[in-house]
Amino acid sequence: MSTVLIIGAGGVGSVTAHKCAINKKVFTKIHLASRTIGKPNAIKKDIKKRWGVDISTHTVDADHAKEVIALIKKTKPDIVINVALPYQDLAIMDACLATHVHYVDMANYEPKDEAHFEYSWQWAYQSRFKKAGIMAVLGAGFDPGVTNAYIAYLNKKYFDSITYVDILDANAGSHDKSFATNFNPEINIREVTQEVKHWNKGKWMKTPPVMHEGSVHFTFDYPVAGPRESYLLFHEEMESLVKHFPSVERMRFWMTFGQNYLTHLRVMESIGISRIDPIDFKGQKIVPMEFLKALLPDPASLAKKYTGKTVIGCIVTGKEKGGRREKTKYIYNVCDHAKCFKEVGSQAISYTAGVPPVIAAMMVLQGAWKGAGVFNVEQLDPEPFLKTLAKNGLTFTVVDRKPLPAKL
Numbered sequence: 078m079s080t081v082l083i084i085g086a087g088g089v090g091s092v093t094a095h096k097c098a099i100n101k102k103v104f105t106k107i108h109l110a111s112r113t114i115g116k117p118n119a120i121k122k123d124i125k126k127r128w129g130v131d132i133s134t135h136t137v138d139a140d141h142a143k144e145v146i147a148l149i150k151k152t153k154p155d156i157v158i159n160v161a162l163p164y165q166d167l168a169i170m171d172a173c174l175a176t177h178v179h180y181v182d183m184a185n186y187e188p189k190d191e192a193h194f195e196y197s198w199q200w201a202y203q204s205r206f207k208k209a210g211i212m213a214v215l216g217a218g219f220d221p222g223v224t225n226a227y228i229a230y231l232n233k234k235y236f237d238s239i240t241y242v243d244i245l246d247a248n249a250g251s252h253d254k255s256f257a258t259n260f261n262p263e264i265n266i267r268e269v270t271q272e273v274k275h276w277n278k279g280k281w282m283k284t285p286p287v288m289h290e291g292s293v294h295f296t297f298d299y300p301v302a303g304p305r306e307s308y309l310l311f312h313e314e315m316e317s318l319v320k321h322f323p324s325v326e327r328m329r330f331w332m333t334f335g336q337n338y339l340t341h342l343r344v345m346e347s348i349g350i351s352r353i354d355p356i357d358f359k360g361q362k363i364v365p366m367e368f369l370k371a372l373l374p375d376p377a378s379l380a381k382k383y384t385g386k387t388v389i390g391c392i393v394t395g396k397e398k399g400g401r402r403e404k405t406k407y408i409y410n411v412c413d414h415a416k417c418f419k420e421v422g423s424q425a426i427s428y429t430a431g432v433p434p435v436i437a438a439m440m441v442l443q444g445a446w447k448g449a450g451v452f453n454v455e456q457l458d459p460e461p462f463l464k465t466l467a468k469n470g471l472t473f474t475v476v477d478r479k480p481l482p483a484k485l
């Protein structure tokens with residue numbers, strides 16, 4: 078018998094709310110809050126229709142800890158799932174600390190005026206969460222989130238230590254829009270246009286952004302999806318993974334991009350519409366990126382016409398358990414856009430991101446994950462998490478394969 082408060086009712090938040098309702102034996106009372114009431118109410122209606130479950134909806138401006146504290150006092154949750162935007166992470170963590178409520182999120186904190194994300198701001202809460210005796214689970218989506226658990230799982234099951242990690246994320250799907258992002262456009266474009274970093278022998282190596290000349294890419298033959306051009310990208314889970322697996326010598330993150338997508342990114346950058354600094358427009362200040370977000374399709378609206386699959390996984394090389402030989406394993410999930418739409422009315426990116434925080438919350442509430450403090454997913458037992466995730470729509474496959482070459 079637990080009460081959950083979900084903050085954020087976008088593409089990801091909708092899936093999270095549906096999955097909590099499907100698991101109503103664990104989440105006996107569900108509260109869904111967002112900046113405005115329209116999206117939470119639409120989700121509430123759909124949940125009632127599909128699952129016969131009643132949820133409560135609220136408005137909150139989660140930029141302000143005081144508002145979140147008031148909502149927590151009113152709804153009395155056992156856990157808060159933050160599926161709003163990275164800008165709200167610290168205010169929601171402050172509110173959880175003030176009210177002694179567990180916390181789960183999806184993406185690390187990012188200041189609005191700087192396209193830069195890292196864990197330092199949230200890791201700084203470690204002693205305060207410890208002292209309060211509550212848990213914060215950071216980055217519990219798919220990547221970060223399940224990818225962290227995949228690496229922890231392979232490490233636990235097959236290896237004494239791990240040396241090389243490649244995380245590969247393919248969206249082999251198509252929709253009817255000429256350009257759209259699969260999650261919040263502002264956060265997505267900030268992430269994919271930044272300078273790229275990967276880990277090599279104890280150092281971060283820098284390479285150009287994915288849409289610039291000199292970006293690093295290669296063709297990877299994905300299971301089910303086939304060969305896809307995959308670009309080196311910096312992704313936040315690498316920061317915590319290299320900290321928690323210090324034996325790792327090389328870690329890279331790859332994501333598939335089509336030429337059309339990259340061309341759009343180049344044009345946006347060259348005309349300045351993806352800038353995040355305010356400009357004067359007819360006597361008022363506007364941020365071009367915020368204006369661009371308002372023009373682009375809402376990622377949730379892509380779901381109806383989305384076909385194809387996502388394939389996300391990790392290739393890990395290490396010293397095999399109890400032996401001296403080097404071994405390589407590939408662990409991955411395949412998710413079908415149309416199937417997700419049939420189940421919860423969402424596309425596969427929202428689905429793969431929105432289910433894991435529900436399972437992470439379950440792990441905390443049911444005691445499979447215990448402890449006080451701030452945790453990244455790889456620090457927690459991956460087995461009950463991945464097992465429960467598989468029962469909730471996100472299965473995984475492990476195969477032997479060759480490592481990827483050092484130079485690509």
Ligand code: NDP
Nearest residue numbers: 085086087088089112113139161218219220221260261430
């Ligand atoms: P959306 O933009 O679709 O939804 C964001 C939601 O948060 C909206 O309901 C929005 O309300 C609400 N919100 C925004 N600002 C506030 C605020 N100040 N107070 C309260 N609510 C607010 O984003 P997505 O659903 O696509 O993404 C959600 C999060 O998931 C993002 O942080 C994203 O980075 C992360 N993500 C993580 C992934 C992973 O695998 N780890 C993958 C994909 C996404 P309104 O619409 O009224 O503004």
